[in-house]
Amino acid sequence: xxxxxxxxxxxxxxxxxxxxxxxxxxxxxxxxxxxxxxxxxxxxxxxxxxxxxxxxxxxxxxxxxxxxxxxxxxxxxxxxxxxxxxxxxxxxxxxxxxxxxxxxxxxxxxxxxxxxxxxxxxxxxxxxxxxxxxxxxxxxxxxxxxxxxxxxxxxxxxxxxxxxxxxxxxxxxxxxxxxxxxxxxxxxxxxxxxx
Amino acid sequence: xxxxxxxxxxxxxxxxxxxxxxxxxxxxxxxxxxxxxxxxxxxxxxxxxxxxxxxxxxxxxxxxxxxxxxxxxxxxxxxxxxxxxxxxxxxxxxxxxxxxxxxxxxxxxxxxxxxxxxxxxxxxxxxxxxxxxxxxxxxxxxxxxxxxxxxxx
Numbered sequence: 001x002x003x004x005x006x007x008x009x010x011x012x013x014x015x016x017x018x019x020x021x022x023x024x025x026x027x028x029x030x031x032x033x034x035x036x037x038x039x040x041x042x043x044x045x046x047x048x049x050x051x052x053x054x055x056x057x058x059x060x061x062x063x064x065x066x067x068x069x070x071x072x073x074x075x076x077x078x079x080x081x082x083x084x085x086x087x088x089x090x091x092x093x094x095x096x097x098x099x100x101x102x103x104x105x106x107x108x109x110x111x112x113x114x115x116x117x118x119x120x121x122x123x124x125x126x127x128x129x130x131x132x133x134x135x136x137x138x139x140x141x142x143x144x145x146x147x148x149x150x151x152x153x154x155x156x157x158x159x160x161x162x163x164x165x166x167x168x169x170x171x172x173x174x175x176x177x178x179x180x181x182x183x184x185x186x187x188x189x190x191x192x193x194x195x
Numbered sequence: 196x197x198x199x200x201x202x203x204x205x206x207x208x209x210x211x212x213x214x215x216x217x218x219x220x221x222x223x224x225x226x227x228x229x230x231x232x233x234x235x236x237x238x239x240x241x242x243x244x245x246x247x248x249x250x251x252x253x254x255x256x257x258x259x260x261x262x263x264x265x266x267x268x269x270x271x272x273x274x275x276x277x278x279x280x281x282x283x284x285x286x287x288x289x290x291x292x293x294x295x296x297x298x299x300x301x302x303x304x305x306x307x308x309x310x311x312x313x314x315x316x317x318x319x320x321x322x323x324x325x326x327x328x329x330x331x332x333x334x335x336x337x338x339x340x341x342x343x344x345x346x347x348x
Contacts (some may be wrong), residue, residue, distance in 0.1 A: 187280075
């Protein structure tokens with residue numbers, strides 16, 4: 001690969017790809033062919049329209065979410081079509097995530113896809129402040145059997161009486177509701193175990 | 196049926212003798228009953244908002260999202276907690292190798308939390324802010340094609 005792949009948001013509703021593809025390749029075809037369906041949400045795939053490397057973003061899409069999706073897609077495409085190489089928008093793994101997750105790369109890609117990494121960090125910070133008797137905190141991706149939607153899960157284990165736990169839990173949730181946007185909350189789940 | 200009746204079943208299940216061989220299964224089922232009391236109370240609330248679920252497979256996340264996008268801190272908190280309770284329910288009835296939902300403390304905490312959340316929902320339904328909450332949720336549903344919900348009137 002002779003040049004880096006880049007992604008820039010040039011206008012409010014237009015993203016432009018600059019891809020070092022060998023020959024002509026349709027971006028959608030590449031995505032459909034090479035990216036596992038679970039890594040390319042159906043809703044987004046339906047909306048995907050690529051014309052000469054330019055993608056028009058549908059009205060009403062949160063730009064942060066869209067940028068996260070494109071960044072993840074770009075990374076996957078480069079890996080599959082060129083055997084890897086320099087990538088200017090590859091998400092870095094923050095230390096706090098690496099500390100709490102057994103697969104921080106997977107969590108990081110998911111968070112960038114939906115633009116929620118900063119929300120996740122804020123959620124983790126609130127959890128740490130809220131639960132005085134926190135024993136373990138782990139972060140991972142999970143999918144529900146019912147709706148098949150992925151979530152990033154903050155799973156905590158505490159040693160505390162039920163009523164004391166509920167008081168701390170409610171403080172945590174109010175702080176989440178106050179400080180974290182709905183776009184973040186829609187993809188983050190708090191689980192607990194009173195052990 | 197009033198979904199709050201599930202809470203009585205939940206209470207009976209985790210209130211049973213914990214030395215019985217079936218206590219773990221009872222605690223797991225208590226968690227599920229508590230969650231479904233909450234989920235159906237939230238669906239009932241949305242019906243008062245004139246919003247109905249149309250995407251049945253995604254009903255749980257659709258109902259939660261309507262609450263977290265309501266711009267009302269109390270309902271937003273309910274939505275966040277619904278997500279927690281949904282996760283605890285999933286663990287209770289799908290993950291047999293995980294002993295967590297068999298512990299009494301977890302069943303009791305889910306029961307108490309769901310009971311309080313239903314009270315919170317009912318209070319917001321009777322509050323002076325309800326007309327504004329209703330307008331915001333309906334507006335969000337109308338402007339969100341993938342909400343899994345529809346405005347019914």
